[in-house]
Amino acid sequence: MTVGTERALGAHRVLEPRGVLPQAALRLDADPAIGPDEVRIAVQRLNLDAASFRQLTEACGGDGAAVRSAVLSIVRTRGKMQNPVTGSGGMLIGVVDAVGESSPLGLAVGDRVATLVSLTLTPLRITDDLAGWDGRSEQVPAEGTAILFARSIAAVLPGDLPDAVSLAVLDVCGAPAATARVVQRTGARSVVVLGAAGKSGCLSLAAARAAGATTLTGLVRDDREAVALAAAGLADRVVVADATDPLAVAAAVREPAEATIVCVDVPGAEHGAILATADGGTVVFFSMATSFAQAALGAEGMAADVTMLVGNGYTPGHAAMALELYRSNAGVRALIDPRVHA
């Protein structure tokens, strides 16, 4: 690998262990001084990944101050926000405040941006002790600096939406893009979404519809979410089941679908998702709480002939697509807005 490629991927910021890329690193160098190919962002707000925030909240017994301490400790220790249990991060918004002379990202000082690369690989320094955050929401007002590499991606924030909404939608923009791609490429007409009333779940339902799917089933956790999802009008059928109970999922879904999208933020949804999927169908595991072993060995053990895809957070055009689904779809807005704490 050339020095240029190594720098573009951020390998020069890895402190430990040597030889890995930033996402797999234990510790990054979060020094705010930038190299010629880097961009520095003055951080305004973090969006913690849903699986990570849930895990931290549960581990801290719901104590917001303890969650805040845990996040601060992770960032100080690791030079990035990567939950050591879930392995996941989130993303951030802020203002570009320095651009190296050879950065290819096309950003200018003063641009208001959302990073579209994970916090798990973004050098991050927090300078305000997260004093403005009560530890009880995924969105974290924060001051500090973050570094983008030559091969990072960022989106200029749209002027017509509140920052908190853009942040929430962009964090999960890979899910609707992956859903649309699967529906278009496989011609799937029936789609089941697990965790359908959540942010990525409702966007995935809307994306499946827009891509041509005709039979949409939304699986939710309880009657309250069922009422909200039914009112949003995004699914043809709404069913209630615990996504971590495979037999309950199979019974609720009844007719296995040609594509299943896993958008819950808890571990243990792999086997239900496989049972919800018809032979020859496709499962997209967007959830960061997914276990590769559970999915692979579970499918083998059920002799299930399904294609299983890891939900890559990046697909070309994913950010614009997700924002457009939000703008154009009242049902999506009705489900996402109450989850966003401005």
Ligand code: NAP
């Ligand atoms: P979210 O808005 O919190 O939605 C998750 C939904 O799943 C919620 O409606 C939740 O219900 C529901 N749920 C939780 N446990 C359930 C269960 N046992 N049975 C049925 N439903 C259940 O989360 P999100 O922001 O959309 O994120 C969803 C997942 O995507 C997370 O795992 C996150 O880590 C992952 N993610 C992946 C990427 C990627 O690049 N692949 C990027 C960002 C996020 P309640 O609200 O009632 O708990």
